[in-house]
Amino acid sequence: MEPNKDLSGTTLSERYQLVKRVGEGAMGSVYQAKHTFMHKDVAVKMLHPQLLDNPEVVERFQREAQAAAHIDHPNVCNATDFGKFGENSFFLVMEWLDGKALDEILAERDLDIPSALHIAKQIALALEKAHELGIVHRDLKPANIMIVARENDPLFVKVTDFGVARVRLGVDATKLTQAGMTYGTPSYMAPEQAAGEEIDHRADIYALGIVLFEMVTGRVPFTGGSVAQILAAHVTEPPPQPSKVSHQAIPPELERLILSCLSKNPENRPASARDLVEALIKIETPPETSISTRPPSNQQETVALSNSLKAPELQKSLRDPRILGVVGALAVAAVFVFVSIGSLTGKVFSDQVDSIRQSTLAEERAKFVQEPDVAAALQAQASGDISRAIEGLNGARLNHEENPHFHFLLGSALVQDGRYKDAVDSFSRAVELEPLYSEDSAVRLVMIEAFNADEDAAKASAAYLQKNWSTEAKTELMKLVDSERKVLERAEKTMRASGIWEKLRRAEQLQFELRTNRKCKDLETLVAEARKESSEEMLPSFRYLDGLPKRGCGFLGRNDCYSCIRPQLSEVLGKD
DSSP: OTTHHHHHHHHETTTTTEEEEEOOOSSSSEEEEEEETTTEEEEEEEOOGGGGGEEEEEEHHHHHHHHHHHHHOTTBOOOOEEEETTTTTEEEEEOOOEEEHHHHHHHEEEEOOOHHHHHHHHHHHHHHHHHHOOOOOSOOOOGGEEEHHHHTTTEEEEEEEEEBBBBBSSTOOOOOTTTOOOOOOOGGOOHHHHHHHHOHHHHHHHHHHHHHHHHHHSSSSSSOOHHHHHHHHHHHHHOOHHHOOOSSOOOOHHHHHHHHHHHHHGGSSSSSSSHHHHHHHHHHOOOOOSSSSSSOOOOOHHHHHHHHSTEEEEEEEHHHHHHHTTTSSSSSHHHHHHHGGGGGGGOOOOOTTTHHHHHHHHHHHHHTTSHHHHHHHHHHHHTTTHHHHHHHHHTTTHHHHOHHHHHHHHHHHHTTTTTTHHHHHHHHHHHHHHEEEEHHHHHHHHHHHHHHHHHHHHHHHHHHHHHOHHHOOOHHHGGGGGGGGHHHHHHHHHHHTTTGGGGGGGHHHHHHHHHHOEEEOHHHHHHHHHHSSSSSHHHHHHHHHHHHHHOEEGGOOOOOGGGGGGHHHHHHHTOO
16 A cells, blocks of 8 residues: 555455545544445544554554553544454544634634633543543644534544553553653653653643633643743643633633643642643623634633732632642743742642652742842743843852752753853752752753754753763763754763763663764674663664655665664564
8 A cells, every 4th residue: 555545445354435535643533434334434543554554553543442442532523433443554433523623723713711611521421431541632622622513512532542641441451651751742741751750641631721711712831942842841840821822801709720630740630630620610600602703801810810919819729739839840930920929938839749858949949039139030931031130140149159940940040042052051059059959850851952952052961961870861862862963962972072982881872872873884783782672672763764655865865774773673574
């Protein structure tokens, strides 16, 4: 079968006639089809034939079928059949949805508050059922949420695409995602997911918080010039207040719920999808209009929200651990969310770790952010004025030069501004003053992302890692193996110059060398050496080499530049 060939007109398993191709993605094509015996429209997803040799992709495709087939819920797109088409592809049959994806709707027009609540509640109900079965979606986003008309409901939700779901439907269920591997869509990833850590159902709660934020404001909370910046923002930056960036008035209780969902620490999010459903029901008002143009702001609600920030009830709200956890990795949460400083004393922010020592560190930082000069700068950062925030923090430097929390907060602001070299220097100073900061997930992530930024940032990070080497640091560093070539070359060059290279096992060094070397004879030697190492550890690198184009050399670039390694790769990959 030709790669990505349009199969319209083909009949699968003697009963599914493919009518027309309606979509195509990285994994496969989607067709509108008709069941020839039942005369019923269905959707058929076909796995691209060229991916059949990739066992992980095939297993993910099968897992999508397994997840969708087991979640029997009206707000989940049902899977009804799964099979193999000849020897070249798999297919998945699902219910046909005649509607629009939520991302298409948001691109065309705005949602009012009642409509957003109505949609969010249905998504939460779908997640509740999935989580009961041990299924975590892991890639919840507007593109995977279909809106269809059902009876009297023009905003009926169908959650789709469980292709990267974590499925635990039995004790023998295979765990496809290894520690340190990241799957999902950057703009909707929970901090723990962005950092490549183990996740649970609360990652879906975070993603739904992002979707709800987007529905009521028209934008996602974190944007950036690169994937690395977006992922770093999920881990280090507080989300903006929805009421500050929305064109419409946001009820205070809805804002609190959204920010609770977006807590950096999973412990501070709603504990379950059921809790989220109940919270939405309390806020929800009957949707009189489904999708509308931008409504005029409700001045009374805006004033009420403003006044609520000054009310005595605020003291009680700030003692609520769900609200205190709003920013997790940055323990300045309440400064950003409530623009209130005085009642933060003594509060413990867990900063995504369970150790008492880390909690104590976060508690100390929570006290530090009450310093007037620091608080003023952080308020500027919360409002989106990063330049003024950095200027304010630098102006406060003389007062806090020996305080590790000052350098941590300055580093976080510098990351948000894309200044990775300066951020690494600030985080390094924080660790020098307080070694506990070396265990902070935000610090670890930024030290690795610095290699993606530029050579100066990479050198600064390498100097830090050389001085603060640990097993965890090496685990993070090895994630760079999947980066683009220029990043790999920068990382290898910097590691060799700094002495970090000698801290890696030979198998780990080979993973870099196999991807940065472009001389066939050198690669031939390296492949032979790599074959003596653990096959499981080296397999991704062998597959990478096998996927290199078989052209680019010789007359008119028609010859294979890597012909000398093809025989070895065929042997190790079991090809004929």
